[in-house]
Amino acid sequence: MSEYRTEAAWGAGVATIAADGTVLDVWFERLGVGEQPGDLAAPEIEVENATGTTSRGVVVTIPSLADEPVNTGDVYLRLQLLSHRFVIPHSINMTGLFGHLPNNVWTDHGPVQPENLAPARLQLRGQGRNLSIKSIDKFPAMADYVTPSGVRIADASRVRLGAHLASGTTVMHEGFVNFNAGTLGSSMVEGRISAGVLVGDGSDIGGGASIMGTLSGGGKEVISIGERCLLGANAGIGISLGNNCVVAAGCYVTAGSKVALPDGEVVKAAALSGKDNLQFWTNSQTGRLEVHPRTGSWGELNEMLHTGQ
Numbered sequence: 001m002s003e004y005r006t007e008a009a010w011g012a013g014v015a016t017i018a019a020d021g022t023v024l025d026v027w028f029e030r031l032g033v034g035e036q037p038g039d040l041a042a043p044e045i046e047v048e049n050a051t052g053t054t055s056r057g058v059v060v061t062i063p064s065l066a067d068e069p070v071n072t073g074d075v076y077l078r079l080q081l082l083s084h085r086f087v088i089p090h091s092i093n094m095t096g097l098f099g100h101l102p103n104n105v106w107t108d109h110g111p112v113q114p115e116n117l118a119p120a121r122l123q124l125r126g127q128g129r130n131l132s133i134k135s136i137d138k139f140p141a142m143a144d145y146v147t148p149s150g151v152r153i154a155d156a157s158r159v160r161l162g163a164h165l166a167s168g169t170t171v172m173h174e175g176f177v178n179f180n181a182g183t184l185g186s187s188m189v190e191g192r193i194s195a196g197v198l199v200g201d202g203s204d205i206g207g208g209a210s211i212m213g214t215l216s217g218g219g220k221e222v223i224s225i226g227e228r229c230l231l232g233a234n235a236g237i238g239i240s241l242g243n244n245c246v247v248a249a250g251c252y253v254t255a256g257s258k259v260a261l262p263d264g265e266v267v268k269a270a271a272l273s274g275k276d277n278l279q280f281w282t283n284s285q286t287g288r289l290e291v292h293p294r295t296g297s298w299g300e301l302n303e304m305l306h307t308g309q
Helices: 072-083 114-125
Strands: 009-017 023-033 046-048 054-062 104-107 110-112 133-137 181-183 258-260 266-268 278-282 289-293
Touching (some): 054 072, 104 114, 110 114
Parallel strands (some): 258 289
Antiparallel strands (some): 009 054, 046 054, 104 110, 278 289
16 A cells, blocks of 8 residues: 555553563553544553563653554554454554564563563562463464454464454464454454455455465565455465456466466466456466456355354
8 A cells, every 4th residue: 555544543451571671562452543542641550570571651642653663652543453353454654563563581470671581580480370372473463452342263373463453263272363463354364364464354264375475475466355366275375366256276377477367368367366256276287377267156155153152
């Protein structure tokens, strides 16, 4: 998206601060877009943690969401605005966010700097407590900060903070959703939604399927999947799909893939990016990648899986 939202954003919450003053993360109790509430104030919290960090109340403001992030608190506010569905992926400026995110050890006692892990572990052991490590990464799990309504997530560690999951979305055990990416309606996610990818209402990302994101090879092309699409098991795409499209199981379609049209002409798949009502498959006799127009339904989502019943 070339034009970003220009509204201001604000949040009040609790920051985790290392002994050297580095802000490791910020969780926001209150946040929003637009005019800042007159009663917005930092929570009255100042706690020394057993890991050697400090939890402190903070207020973070962003003059315009079209501006680039300027610090760690700024990035965490943007990520949580996405996961809280105040904004959708690509609608706000996320340029340079990696440079403002420290690489943390994510533990059951909060984030810790990698170089301070041993002292933190020793401190807790001295209290008869264990330190459990969940990951070492710049991004935490979304569910540790935001629990959006109307979604099912079988393994919370596989959805990063900054993912946007619309109500009605189900993320199965092997599904994965990256930051600044996600769903815009009811969807089944059994495969991988990479950074920057958007999936439309009623679409199914099959088991083991993958979608090339904006971080793949440094690409800047925004890949999207339209409504009522099926990306079959172990399939993959590097182009966008329009509405009512199917990519057969095991079929991988990149922008440079040579695809045979029904009349025998061969084109690069990039020429078909974003087109509606297409079905891609690999001919089992010739091994040739083919595309054909399609009508009707591939079966659609199982309604019972997306109603919370």
